[in-house]
Amino acid sequence: MSKETPMLPVWFFIGVLLSIYGVIILVMAVLDFNQTSQAVLAEYHPGLFGGILLILLGGFYTVWFWPRGRKKD
């Protein structure tokens, strides 16, 4: 293992990916808000809630595991 910088934890990557997905899903949900959807129970706007939850979850992981103060050995 490289001793120069510690490895970024997997949680950081998960946070970044979920945040990106959350933004995409939220944007699609907002754009489709007043459109008729073929999905069943679309009136519950699962994309809206799902997108917000993903941004919150992904954002938490990204911030919590952000590589700050990583020092070289």
Added chain:
Amino acid sequence: MTPTLFAAAAPGSRLISLAPADLLIIVIYFVMVLGIGAYLKRFANTSNDFFMAGREMSAWVAGLSFLSANLGALELMGWAASTYQYGILAAHFYWIAAFPSLAFLGLVMMPIYYASKTHSVPGYLHLRYGEATRALSGISFAVMTILMSGINMYAMAIVMKVVLGWNIHFSIWVSSLTVAAYVALGGLYSAIFNEVLQFFLIWVGVLTVPILGMIEAGGWTGLVARIHQRVQSDQYVHLWSTLGTFSGNPMGVHWTGIALGLGGVIAFGYWTTDFLVIQRAMAAKDLRAARLAPIIAAYFKMMVPLIVILPGLLGLAVLPFRLVPEGEAGHGLHSFNEVLPLMLARYCGPGLLGLGITALIAGFMSGMAGNLSAFATVWTYDIYRPYLCKVGSDAQYVVVGRWCTILGVILSIGAAYFVTQFKSIMDYMQALVSFFIAPLCATVIIGMLWKRATPKGGFWGLLAGTVASVAMFTLVKFNHSYLAIIALSPDAKDMAENLYRSIWSWLICIIVTVVVSLYTAPKPAAELQDIVYCYTQIPVEDKLPIYKRPIFWATGVAVFFAILQYIFW
């Protein structure tokens, strides 16, 4: 423990059309996994790093990757399909399959695996029984992992064709080259990172289905009422009460088959000896993390029915059309295997649908990556090093591991194309895996717990159990009436064959191992240090707070398991 999934390609049709946002989500996933592999390459320079992820994984990372290595898309879709066919009985393959085997692995076996400092399960067999047993196990494992990787690849290509209309060759090559790149670059680090990523994707990708499905069905009560109306039976929503007779439940099994065959032999065999999953626990940073990894996995394993079993039940309740067996699908009819993609398409709009499909793709690719990383390790440590190049530098073994990964992918692609020509091989592959699991379980466990087991006893027991399993399978294939003898009942159905065959092959392995051991010389005690339970120093954990002790969390698994059985009795 994956049910056979054979999605026949429905010519000229697809279930789902993806919006640009869905495609973007899929592309971002591929970029991310390749980026992770490229990033982790700088950390995977020694054999300990490349093959064992530096043995520095935390309990959570080791535990989640341990579970995800098993939780492929083949399993997700297959068990949702089985739920549609057999009802909640399919949940046994998550609940009794998790406890007590994972708790036993964590509490009893991991200390020995970890203390022996072996790199693989065949490596442990070499320490315990000698070269012959290691060779038998190592070669069979290497062949099986390549075949399973190829079948995963083929199954994914078929699913993507049926669900999305993608070209089979495109799916095979894009997925396999991506997996080859990130595993060859980052080794087990890459495989583990992407498995943990896959775990999160599967949950966020599929969770929409049970949430909206339960709203549509009207809660559990509504779900049960709809199922009863659809199938005119209440056998589909009871876990144990219908297992008193073979004919009393849709699966055609008896409770002894579930408790002893599935919960005993098959679950123990898979979870305690399949190197694909054990490798993840061995990559833990210390013994306590290695013991906690399978226990953490057990909790999440028991939650998986929420996103696998429940969608299958919901499909049975809310889909406006009936699904049919694989052979009858086509011309507007959908097979059982399509229930999960159909439910995703039912509730998910653009964006969420892409996330669900990405979860399935991630599951397939992680399955391939897991098989490849395990293959590279077993090949390098248990075949290349002992038989082809006994004296080599650490750097050489890393190079061999990287090239072996590429070789493994090429062989897997070959296996995938082989399967396109001989589709029934998939049915035989499930049987092939089951030939080895039960006797291997018996061989490893008896070796760990009984100091008197000898090298000759271990080898002949493993061979006898495997041959017996093959023989029973062959007998039933040629003459189905033998199923009644193996399962001890004329009412047994096909699902019972695997369960009872495992019990018999396990017993035969144990008996032969014991008898041969009693007439042959054991290894001296000095050679069994840290290999057999009675000669292994297991750290005392009395000074640890109770919430840090593995036994505490294992007890929680038992309580969780008991509650679930009671609720769904």
